[in-house]
Amino acid sequence: MAGHTKAIADLSALGASLGRRDVLISILAGGLASTLPLGAWANDAGPIKLGAILPLTGPGAAVGTQQQRGLMFGVEQINKRGGIAGRPLEITYEDDQGRPDQAVLSFNKFVDLYHFPLIFSAYSGPTLAMAPLATRKEVVLINGGAQSDRLAKASPYLFNTIPVAGDEIAVLTKYLLENGKKNAAILYENDAAGTPSRDDFIKSFTAGGGVITGQEPSATGQTDYRPALLKLSDTKPDVLFAMLTDGLGALAEQLRQMKPDFLVVGTSFFNDPDALKNPGSNGWLHTQVKISAPPELAAAFKEKFGVAMEFWGTQYANAVFIVAKAIEKVIADGALITGANIRKAFFDVKTFDVMVPAVFTTNTAAMEIDIVQTQDGAHHLVKEYKAG
Amino acid sequence: MLALNLLINGLVTGCALGVVAVSFQLAYSTTRIFHVAHAGIYTLAGYLAFSMVERGLPDPFAIIIAALICAALGALIQYALYATLERRRASHLSVLIASLGVLAVIQNVISAFYSPNIIPFTSAWRGQMMSLGLTEVQVATLIVCLAVFAAALLFARLTPLGKRIRAVASNPFLAEITRLRPQQTYIIVMAIASAMVAIPGALVAMDLGLQPYNGTTVLLTATIAVIAGGIGSLTGAFALAVLITVLQNLSLLAISGEWSVGITFFIFLIFMLFRPTGLFAQR
Numbered sequence: 250m251a252g253h254t255k256a257i258a259d260l261s262a263l264g265a266s267l268g269r270r271d272v273l274i275s276i277l278a279g280g281l282a283s284t285l286p287l288g289a290w291a292n293d294a295g296p297i298k299l300g301a302i303l304p305l306t307g308p309g310a311a312v313g314t315q316q317q318r319g320l321m322f323g324v325e326q327i328n329k330r331g332g333i334a335g336r337p338l339e340i341t342y343e344d345d346q347g348r349p350d351q352a353v354l355s356f357n358k359f360v361d362l363y364h365f366p367l368i369f370s371a372y373s374g375p376t377l378a379m380a381p382l383a384t385r386k387e388v389v390l391i392n393g394g395a396q397s398d399r400l401a402k403a404s405p406y407l408f409n410t411i412p413v414a415g416d417e418i419a420v421l422t423k424y425l426l427e428n429g430k431k432n433a434a435i436l437y438e439n440d441a442a443g444t445p446s447r448d449d450f451i452k453s454f455t456a457g458g459g460v461i462t463g464q465e466p467s468a469t470g471q472t473d474y475r476p477a478l479l480k481l482s483d484t485k486p487d488v489l490f491a492m493l494t495d496g497l498g499a500l501a502e503q504l505r506q507m508k509p510d511f512l513v514v515g516t517s518f519f520n521d522p523d524a525l526k527n528p529g530s531n532g533w534l535h536t537q538v539k540i541s542a543p544p545e546l547a548a549a550f551k552e553k554f555g556v557a558m559e560f561w562g563t564q565y566a567n568a569v570f571i572v573a574k575a576i577e578k579v580i581a582d583g584a585l586i587t588g589a590n591i592r593k594a595f596f597d598v599k600t601f602d603v604m605v606p607a608v609f610t611t612n613t614a615a616m617e618i619d620i621v622q623t624q625d626g627a628h629h630l631v632k633e634y635k636a637g
Numbered sequence: 638m639l640a641l642n643l644l645i646n647g648l649v650t651g652c653a654l655g656v657v658a659v660s661f662q663l664a665y666s667t668t669r670i671f672h673v674a675h676a677g678i679y680t681l682a683g684y685l686a687f688s689m690v691e692r693g694l695p696d697p698f699a700i701i702i703a704a705l706i707c708a709a710l711g712a713l714i715q716y717a718l719y720a721t722l723e724r725r726r727a728s729h730l731s732v733l734i735a736s737l738g739v740l741a742v743i744q745n746v747i748s749a750f751y752s753p754n755i756i757p758f759t760s761a762w763r764g765q766m767m768s769l770g771l772t773e774v775q776v777a778t779l780i781v782c783l784a785v786f787a788a789a790l791l792f793a794r795l796t797p798l799g800k801r802i803r804a805v806a807s808n809p810f811l812a813e814i815t816r817l818r819p820q821q822t823y824i825i826v827m828a829i830a831s832a833m834v835a836i837p838g839a840l841v842a843m844d845l846g847l848q849p850y851n852g853t854t855v856l857l858t859a860t861i862a863v864i865a866g867g868i869g870s871l872t873g874a875f876a877l878a879v880l881i882t883v884l885q886n887l888s889l890l891a892i893s894g895e896w897s898v899g900i901t902f903f904i905f906l907i908f909m910l911f912r913p914t915g916l917f918a919q920r
Contacts, residue, residue, distance in 0.1 A: 306748055306753040307753055307850070310752070310753035310754050311752075311754040311755070439895060464893070465889075465893060465894045465895075466893065466894055466895045467894075470755070470848055470850065470851070472755055472845040472846050472848060472851065473650070473845050475646050476643060476646055476647075476885075476886050476889055476894065477889070477894055479642045479643055479646065479889075480639065480643070480889045480890075480894075483638075483639040495755065496755055498755060498757050498846065499755060499757070499845060499846045502757060502846070506770075506772055507770070523754075523755065523756075523757055527757065
């Protein structure tokens with residue numbers, strides 16, 4: 250780093266003495282400067298610029314737009330309070346349609362072209378695709394939405410501000426077994442988010458004495474679950490564990506038509522507006538990371554976007570507050586705002602007492618997880634489980 | 638009971654897919670254009686019906702109007718795009734790429750105007766249960782799609798226009814000489830095929846909801862039915878579409894859904910090795 254700075258100074262001095270070669274020298278100096286570590290220019294008074302790669306179109310857009318609203322709201326709140334150590338925060342958005350290949354392209358653009366030291370991500374597939382690049386390029390990835398277990402150890406630079414699915418599933422299976430539900434069928438999304446969750450559920454449920462009566466996959470964006478539901482229903486389960494990130498509205502409708510005997514259970518992904526609206530989701534039981542915004546923030550959110558502060562909006566707004574705290578620590582230490590320094594700050598701060606408290610002893614936040622039940626479009630608390 | 642439920646579900650889905658296959662067969666065997674944009678028209682029909690139902694129109698009228706709009710769009714695509722490309726001697730590959738472009742445009746326009754998300758189709762008709770675990774809209778899908786297939790067969794065999802289409806499909810050069818006006822016939826065929834595909838497009842959307850990208854997989858399966866059924870055979874396309882869907886459903890009795898699509902198509906792969914011209918190939 251010092252070597253780079255000295256080299257630029259030497260080139261500039263040389264340029265001044267040679268006169269006619271000024272332009273060439275400037276180009277060389279500029280080229281050399283672009284090879285400096287990310288965020289090398291970040292300690293000025295300008296805005297702190299970060300990136301976000303979200304599924305803003307395609308089958309995952311329902312969740313992606315909620316996440317974007319959360320980020321926008323978080324940024325607005327931080328800037329209203331004077332920014333981070335007096336510097337405004339900015340986030341640039343890219344749409345990856347929930348596709349890993351598109352996410353990688355956007356990641357490279359953000360890092361190589363804009364030199365962002367930190368990028369928000371969503372969905373397991375894209376985040377897992379970006380994780381090795383984050384390690385190699387020392388860029389912090391913040392995932393506030395994806396919950397695949399593989400994310401927990403995917404990269405030292407990947408921080409999950411939401412517990413991974415395995416944590417929620419452990420709580421869910423514990424509750425089910427405590428309440429005498431011993432037979433479970435599984436409907437899972439056949440992708441990076443769904444298959445590890447299926448495996449977690451099987452491991453955790455059978456370890457407690459439960460029996461898996463059947464399992465069926467579905468594709469992302471699928472809307473016809475009837476064949477799978479008919480088959481799984483025939484195995485006479487007590488519960489159906491549905492691990493879907495999309496299409497829960499269609500599932501609710503088809504279950505409403507079928508009127509099955511089993512209880513439908515799941516994780517935080519059950520926070521799907523279309524499913525909640527459908528009477529077919531009445532009685533669904535699911536885990537929910539305890540995350541709720543203070544009333545004044547929820548009111549400000551509603552005023553800004555015209556919708557209630559949804560689960561994913563709250564998650565991503567909270568992620569912005571966590572990131573702001575980490576960057577504040579970097580600035581307070583007099584260090585450059587680089588991915589490596591932000592990563593170090595996460596573990597230095599460890600306990601983030603922000604909108605929703607989160608503790609980082611590993612790269613994944615520990616939070617309280619509740620069991621809630623859906624009824625008439627709202628969630629009702631059934632039982633609380635403490636973090637860890 | 639499970640087998641019966643899966644069979645019935647397969648028949649309903651298969652009849653809807655059968656009409657998609659028959660309409661694609663009609664368009665392809667006449668124009669020889671691999672009309673991928675057909676998937677976009679299938680999807681668009683659902684959204685058009687949705688908009689009209691939202692504005693208070695009864696479901697059957699919404700389907701009819703959606704079919705008419707889709708017919709006009711199909712005719713426009715043939716007149717403004719495919720015919721122009723043919724006049725400019727574009728290759729089959731160029732036409733295919735153009736059709737893919739139209740599909741992408743339709744999907745993006747739907748996504749921009751409505752939403753990229755899955756939208757539930759809330760009509761009073763949808764969701765009412767009848768016997769055998771079927772909903773009203775599923776029963777309607779079964780009856781209407783069988784009726785559309787029968788009508789397509791009668792139209793192709795008995796009406797002067799149907800005979801003209803078959804003549805053009807059989808030999809466009811001779812049709813040109815005998816003043817059957819192939820280009821005009823192509824426009825009519827595209828309009829009919831688009832109106833036909835709009836019917837399952839709207840009915841399936843009423844049953845399962847709307848998604849801008851759902852037409853592609855449907856068309857892929859329908860295309861396989863067209864090829865395996867035999868190019869030029871409406872009966873072959875319909876029968877194979879129903880057979881594929883029923884097989885996919887019934888395969889769940891023995892294997893996981895993860896494998897059902899792969900194994901079903903593997904069986905057809907083997908079948909095609911022995912009968913490459915298809916089951917109902919026209920001589």
